[in-house]
Amino acid sequence: RAGFVAIVGRPNVGKSTLLNRLIGQKISIVSSKAQTTRHRVTGILTEAGAQFVFVDTPGFQTKHRNALNRAMNRSVSQALADVDLVFFVIEAGRFGEDDRKVLSVIPEAAKVILVINKVDQLKEKARLLPFIDEVRKVRDFAEIVPLSAEKGRNVEELVKAATPLL
Ligand code: GDP
Ligand code: MG
Numbered sequence: 001r002a003g004f005v006a007i008v009g010r011p012n013v014g015k016s017t018l019l020n021r022l023i024g025q026k027i028s029i030v031s032s033k034a035q036t037t038r039h040r041v042t043g044i045l046t047e048a049g050a051q052f053v054f055v056d057t058p059g060f061q062t063k064h065r066n067a068l069n070r071a072m073n074r075s076v077s078q079a080l081a082d083v084d085l086v087f088f089v090i091e092a093g094r095f096g097e098d099d100r101k102v103l104s105v106i107p108e109a110a111k112v113i114l115v116i117n118k119v120d121q122l123k124e125k126a127r128l129l130p131f132i133d134e135v136r137k138v139r140d141f142a143e144i145v146p147l148s149a150e151k152g153r154n155v156e157e158l159v160k161a162a163t164p165l166l
Pocket of ligand 2: 016
């Protein structure tokens with residue numbers, strides 16, 4: 001199995017930390033010149049049964065609803081329609097307006113894994129399930145994986161969950 005994966009989310013949710021954690025210790029190829037039609041390849045993770053090609057998408061515009069930002073978000077949507085899988089990253093316990101705006105730009109047809117990062121910051125673990133329910137009201141996800149990119153906790157679960165979806 002092999003496929004293109006986009007890691008998306010508002011600034012500061014931990015996308016770069018997650019990518020580094022995913023490809024950091026493994027053999028990875030990162031080239032600023034590697035291009036697909038719409039994407040820049042940022043890393044490749046080769047597992048026993050699967051190869052994940054991580055790609056960049058142009059940044060989401062979540063600040064103002066003007067014509068230019070809408071057009072830019074349309075081009076993000078088109079880019080995301082091209083990938084095999086989207087990791088939508090949020091912070092545990094925090095699902096705000098900016099997160100919702102990013103989520104709204106992900107095409108309906110895209111396969112999306114909800115990645116709940118920074119679970120190490122969650123004081124009460126019992127709050128995780130109601131939090132997941134809150135996010136799931138907005139959209140259905142192929143998988144939901146709580147993890148800590150920084151501590152490296154449960155990151156291998158994400159790879160496991162993603163593999164059959166490639
Ligand atoms: P990006 O803007 O989405 O790429 O986010 P970054 O990867 O740059 O991370 C933003 C901040 O969140 C940094 O200070 C990271 O150290 C921190 N961070 C990322 N992952 C975690 C995590 O799992 N737990 C905690 N506590 N902090 C994290
Ligand atoms: Mg980043």
